[in-house]
Amino acid sequence: MDSDMSMHASYAFKHTCWGILLLFLAGGVADCSVVVTVSGPHVAKVGSNVTLNVFITGATRPTIVWAMGDIPVVTWTLGSSSPPDILDPGGVLSIERDGSLSFHNVLLNYSATYTIRVVELGVGSNTSTFTLRVFERPSGDPMCSVTGVNGNQDLQYRCQWAGGTPEAQLSFPVLNATSSGSGDFNLTRKPSQDLNGKEVTCVASHPFLQRNCSVTARGPADFQPLVSSMVDADKKLVITIACASTSLPVATVTWSKGNQILTSGGRYQISSNTTLLFILDFHLNSTELGTYTCNAVNILGNQTNDVSVLGPTVSDLGLFPNQEGTMVTLTWETPRTSVITGFEVQMMGPSLLPSPGGRQRRKRATNEFGTIQEKPSSARSTNISGLDPKATYRFRVIPTAGATRGQPSKELRAGPGGGLSGPAIAGIAAGIPCGILLILIIIALIILCVVWRRKRRQTRYPVSRAVEKVVATQPNLNTPHTLLTGGLKTSAGPPDYSVHLASERSSTLPSVVSPPPVRMATTV
Structure with a gap:
């Protein structure tokens, strides 16, 4: 281990000495006939591959020295079969056949100004510089939030995007077009109804990308409470009442039952964010069932909801x-x-x-x-x-x-058949008498309508007043006839018909006066 370190130190020392010697020999000896230009990206992303391309004119087999700042890192004679001398513990640098400098999986600490010096003895030398900046994007995506500060009197909008080189620039243009910050940016505003329900966007900018996040401050709105239940280790019933609204900043919830304010302690436990009420050892009686009230309050408003806790029910x-x-x-x-x-x-x-293959006998x-x-x-x-x-x-x-x-x-x-259920039978039994009565009422109405229509259809003819008078003065046939005023003669024998005939023939017949003509009207 020590021998490897000493060999590496010796190699680095030798490489540095050669580079410094070449720079010293060629220092101040610039020849216009040797031209060097460098091109490539000035910004690179961490982990990417980058090449600084070199173009040399006026020299055929020059010696090339690449320096990172003031430290030579690569020395090589163009076209030589000998390997280049590279001083790069990270293993990132390499040199191409035309003298270009390449970076493989470039790291952040390779941001620097790179200088290339081209020297050819007897011809001349020249240099060129190039600045490379290596950036790293922030981790994840920006996050936005809004909270109440200064005793819940102000709204604080916050935008965070951690990491990155350089850090991302953050701003809330809709709130302030000129204020911005890096990495973690806060902006405080007084609460107002204009901000209640208004979406505020944070613009996060980095050299490699731009991202946005949004947040909306709102007061507690109408929400649906929820009740859940469980049995604890002691087989006692525990219920949880949730009154969590979508308000931002998160609302503070107070709990009550009737006129009693419920606080955390004993059988009543309230969560740290006050949105959950736990009732331990709950009993299903009229005392504990009933209405519980939760009141949610934040900087932009409040909302009260009643929770009617019911016993076990299938609706x-x-x-x-x-x-x-x-x-x-x-x-x-x-x-x-x-x-x-x-x-x-x-x-x-x-x-x-039973399932297929089972031997269980079926019961009745x-x-x-x-x-x-x-x-x-x-x-x-x-x-x-x-x-x-x-x-x-x-x-x-x-x-x-x-x-x-x-x-x-x-x-x-x-299943098929099975008859009617009890409620169905009761409904039918109650409906039959009502149906019969309705039918009878309908029949009676029909009969009345028929009779009335027949009476209206009978034809009535008009009668003349003269006819009515004749009919009214017609003699009564049951009374004796008044034309024979002389009376009847009585005799012992039969009546003498001849006398009567003669007298009847010699006497004049009574005249018959015909009634005046009567016009009869017939209605068709």
């Missing part, structure tokens, strides 16, 4: 059978604020068919529900297979909170 149940009738999928829903730690899926009917149908599955509180669906397509099954779900069961969900039937 809806759905059943979806497959086409073969051998499997059903149950889905259910629960209120967001219901205290639930699990579910019991129950079935009534024949036992499920039962008239009671039995638990066939137990699901965690996060479950909202389950599949039940092994059903007999010809049998009828009933399903329901019971929510649980610890050892306490809630009310069963509604019952759903699967």
